[in-house]
Amino acid sequence: MSRIRARFWDPAGARYGVPTYPWRMAPPHLLTMRQLAAEGLRPGGQGVQAQVLWASRRYRARGGVRAAYLYDVRFALPKRTATPAQRAALAKANAARRTCPVCERDAGYVLPRHLGTCLDCAQEAAA
Ligand SMILES: [Zn+2]
Numbered sequence: 001m002s003r004i005r006a007r008f009w010d011p012a013g014a015r016y017g018v019p020t021y022p023w024r025m026a027p028p029h030l031l032t033m034r035q036l037a038a039e040g041l042r043p044g045g046q047g048v049q050a051q052v053l054w055a056s057r058r059y060r061a062r063g064g065v066r067a068a069y070l071y072d073v074r075f076a077l078p079k080r081t082a083t084p085a086q087r088a089a090l091a092k093a094n095a096a097r098r099t100c101p102v103c104e105r106d107a108g109y110v111l112p113r114h115l116g117t118c119l120d121c122a123q124e125a126a127a
Pocket of ligand 1 (some may be wrong): 024100101102103104105117118119121122
C-alpha cells in the first residue's frame with residue numbers, strides 16, 4: 001500500500017473517529033447515500049458508519065481532503081414511496097405555485113416570487 005493510501009487507512013477508526021478507508025478501498029457493504037439510492041435503499045436512521053477520504057487538489061478548503069460518508073447496507077431500509085394521498089397533496093401544492101392570483105390561470109410555470117403573478121399580468125401591471 002502506498003504511503004498516500006496508508007494515510008487514510010484506518011478501518012478501526014482509531015485516528016479519525018469513524019472507520020476510514022482510502023479511495024476504492026471500502027468494503028462492499030458500505031455504500032454512499034447515492035449508491036444506496038441507486039439500489040432503492042435509504043440509510044434508515046443509521047448514522048454515518050464509515051468514511052472514504054481522498055486527497056483532492058481541487059478542494060483546498062479542508063486541507064485538500066475530501067470525504068464521502070458511508071452507510072451500512074445491512075441497516076438500510078427500502079426507500080419510501082409516496083402514498084397516493086401524499087402525491088395528490090404535492091400536485092395540489094405545485095399547482096398552487098403555478099396559479100396566478102390575478103388572472104387565476106395556471107401559468108404553466110412556477111410564478112416568480114418577486115412578481116407574485118404570472119409574467120403576463122406583471123407586464124400589464126408595469127404598462
Ligand atoms: Zn396572471
